[in-house]
Amino acid sequence: MMAFFWQIALLLSLSAAISVYADMKLDCMLDFVRLVWTESRSQADLSLFRLGNCYPTSFSAREAVFNVDINDCNFRRMVTGDQLMYTNDLIYISSPDSRFLAFTHPVVCAFQRPIDWYPPIYEPVFNTFGLGDLVFHVGLMNDDFSGPAESTTFPLGSMIPIMASVAQETHQPMLLLLEECVAAYTSALQPESSIYPIITNKGCLTDSMVSRSKFEPRQKSSEIRLSLQAFRFAPGEKVFIHCNLVAWYPNGLDDTKKACYYVKEHGWQLLDNSALSHICDCCESSCKSRRTRSIASGKHGILEKAVLGPLIITDVNS
Incomplete structure (x- = not known):
């Protein structure tokens, strides 16, 4: 019934379903998101990465992997023109004894907006x-x-x-x-x-x-x-x-x-x-x-x- 809604997944470049931002690979599929962060620095603790409020699904010495539902992890939804966009933040939480500073990296998935989708309206009340x-x-x-x-x-x-x-x-x-x-x-x-x-x-x-x-x-x-x-x-x-x-x-x-x-x-x-x-x-x-x-x-x-x-x-x- 709404299958066409998920047919076309675009990222910020709007040219491919999978985009690579520096050391981050993002794959937006249907209602599912896969994010892989490959760390080039040694001694970084990849367990300290968060996607919104989600912990890594798995991690190794060089990679942190998130396999999550797009309705989880505090993804934010917004409409811009003919696109329906889901945004989030990849966060590195620095530990007290770490020499790596905390940082935040944007995560964006954009989908073609279906004609019968009504955009969210935010008002104070x-x-x-x-x-x-x-x-x-x-x-x-x-x-x-x-x-x-x-x-x-x-x-x-x-x-x-x-x-x-x-x-x-x-x-x-x-x-x-x-x-x-x-x-x-x-x-x-x-x-x-x-x-x-x-x-x-x-x-x-x-x-x-x-x-x-x-x-x-x-x-x-x-x-x-x-x-x-x-x-x-x-x-x-x-x-x-x-x-x-x-x-x-x-x-x-x-x-x-x-x-x-x-x-x-x-x-x-x-x-x-x-x-x-x-x-x-x-x-x-x-x-x-x-x-x-x-x-x-x-x-x-x-x-x-x-x-x-x-x-x-x-x-x-x-």
């Missing part, structure tokens, strides 16, 4: 992300979720209403879930980024264990509402919330497809069916992970990464 005939939204809302928030500043301890949705158009009804959310100081996550975990472990609202945060009752399957209690992370500073949104065909919930939150004196509750709350039992250990499958490949679900912000949490006591 409400963001839109599109792929094929699925359009994802995530935004700050007012107290009753009836419209966008009038302010992006929240006092410590107050509730931050967040709503995510997916417009399905020709698709059968989808179930929208928040697989993971973290707060950070920046709009792009880096390996050294300080983060505050909000949702972890495939849909567990971890923050609800120490706050009044909770999922609100659903109004429709393609929409999910989160009341997040403003947390002490960076008082008075800009905060960005990074989330993985997952849209699934409604073919049953399990420990990898769920929305769970903690209720004091009752334990973990499943948003969509409290009778099946045992699905949430793994939230304080490890929920079995499996690869998210793509609608574009004719499977059961699609993952979309979104960034919400900036917002500011103020501490009235400071």
Whole structure:
């Protein structure tokens, strides 16, 4: 259905599918990226290379190799004219005893933009992300979720209403879930980024264990509402919330497809069916992970990464 989307892969030179930048060889294939860094200097520690937030798949004395999904490693997506571009950074993190300085090298994959792809729109309060005939939204809302928030500043301890949705158009009804959310100081996550975990472990609202945060009752399957209690992370500073949104065909919930939150004196509750709350039992250990499958490949679900912000949490006591 979207196979043509991946037919032509271009790099910055737009002349070949594989480009070599100095000591870096980059191969952009379908939804997969292979990067090989060949180090000409001796005594360099190649285990210190990072592609976005990903560690090398393998490394030797002279080569660091990354074989990764283009939806992983914090690849950033943007549209320029008739191209859809994915960008990232190859980072060398110098160790204290190393004589080699840290550095960053750009990584770019560009694909021919399909005619039915809708470009991402970034706004401070409400963001839109599109792929094929699925359009994802995530935004700050007012107290009753009836419209966008009038302010992006929240006092410590107050509730931050967040709503995510997916417009399905020709698709059968989808179930929208928040697989993971973290707060950070920046709009792009880096390996050294300080983060505050909000949702972890495939849909567990971890923050609800120490706050009044909770999922609100659903109004429709393609929409999910989160009341997040403003947390002490960076008082008075800009905060960005990074989330993985997952849209699934409604073919049953399990420990990898769920929305769970903690209720004091009752334990973990499943948003969509409290009778099946045992699905949430793994939230304080490890929920079995499996690869998210793509609608574009004719499977059961699609993952979309979104960034919400900036917002500011103020501490009235400071």
